[in-house]
Amino acid sequence: MSEALLYFIQQLINGLTIGSAYALIAIGYTMVYGIIGMINFAHGEIYMIGAYTALIAITGLATLGVTWLPLVLLVALVCAMIVSSSMGWAVERVAYRPVRGRHRLIPLISAIGMSIFLQNYVHLAQGSRNIGFPSLIEGSFRFGSPENFQVSLSFIQITIFITTLICMTALSVFISRSRTGRACRAVSQDLGMASLLGIDTNRIISATFVIGAALAAVAGLLLGMYYGSIDPLFGFIAGLKAFTAAVLGGIGSIPGAMLGGLILGVAESMTSGYLSGEYKDVISFSLLILILLFKPTGLLGKPEVEKI
């Protein structure tokens, strides 16, 4: 294989890795938007808190002398998911439910306020500096001759792909097959009608926040290990990127969020690989502007069609 091709493959692998994580976070934006039509701008912070919780769990286990990797990962994952889910649930109760049904700007402002609050809370509680995140999963497969460019596929990347795949499959099955999943879809199509069928729509709304937050926590642990360090602003850019991914794929559409995440990840890594790392945010947000200008419903979103 030519060197150029190998280089391209490397960028593709990197892009898909980061894109899978974006997709996991984007699910939270898209599900909440699909159900109550608001952008939960505190979602990036939920993801950041997931990463911090995972780190605290890992550190705690290390102090206790627990080093068996699968156990460490599992405990960190479960802790992160529980804490983030509770946060997601609480944020909805405290900041969104009281203002639901008001003018669209009010929940939006409330969300931005919640985001600032959570960021600063973590600043105070954990300090504002970067904290190293143990990578835990080391090593990689290498392809290509040692003298020339080598494609490296690290074990952490493989972990990210597989975990994302499992989460997405589980989510799809849940949404399409389970009773609650069906109710989620019904509520997102006609909330008022669902309550006329006796369904407690508040519980369904809470459920979407909890699910979105749990997936963000998974991404928090994975990307924490991948990047190797976290800080209280960790969720800010990632949150914006995932939001972009959700809009790119079509906000409200779950497959759209998955596709949008992957496209965005690949676009970013190609930019870093062929232009310069400094341009990758420019590319992401240019994509956001372009999609809003030319296809506001996103790649897989559909315009509302009502039959009277």
Place this chain on the structure above:
Amino acid sequence: MLVVDNIHTHYGKIEALHGVSVEVNKGEIVSLIGANGAGKTTLLMSVCGNPQASSGRILLEGRDITTAPTAEIMRSGIAIVPEGRRVFPGLTVEENLHMGGFFNTKSEIQKSLEHVYELFPRLKEREHQRAGTMSGGEQQMLAIGRALMSRPRMIILDEPSLGLAPIIIAQIFEIIGQLRDEGITVFLVEQNAHQALSLADRGYVLETGRIRLHDTGKNLLANPEIREAYLGG
């Protein structure tokens, strides 16, 4: 079965119902007729608790539901076929029906499904089709089927004939009669006054937020005032 006692309902500061009283007895078909904007839908929705009546009382089987939350009211033996059908467009026919029987056990759902498919064989044929792709008449059948899934003792229908072809309307009214024969109490709102009153045991005429008249369906049909205003002379 249902007693609406002197309710007032507001949308913000605007009062839409000015002291409305309606009674629906067990096993009856009661029709509510009235012009556009008279408050028919508001009355039905007040029964469902959305919006809630700001004064007066609503009793369902003797229980005061005036201030109960919508979801709770709709779980106590009452079901609605709302104006404009409001089927879930992205869900299949079968999924829509499942949503109607959300709180029932699997075996109850199975039984209700069979019953609904018996009433509307058309829905069985379309079982796996998305509701949003069906015709208006089929969607209306689905909306009625969905309401029946919870095995209600009382069903509220808001303009079930709106925008449908005469042949479908006839079919829908036939089904409504059939529901009464099964022992379900029916509260029907219609602009199609002739058919609604012919079928009804009793009828109410709502005019700008007040009940103008109530009588048996037959008497209302014969009433010259009603003939003039609602039945085209």
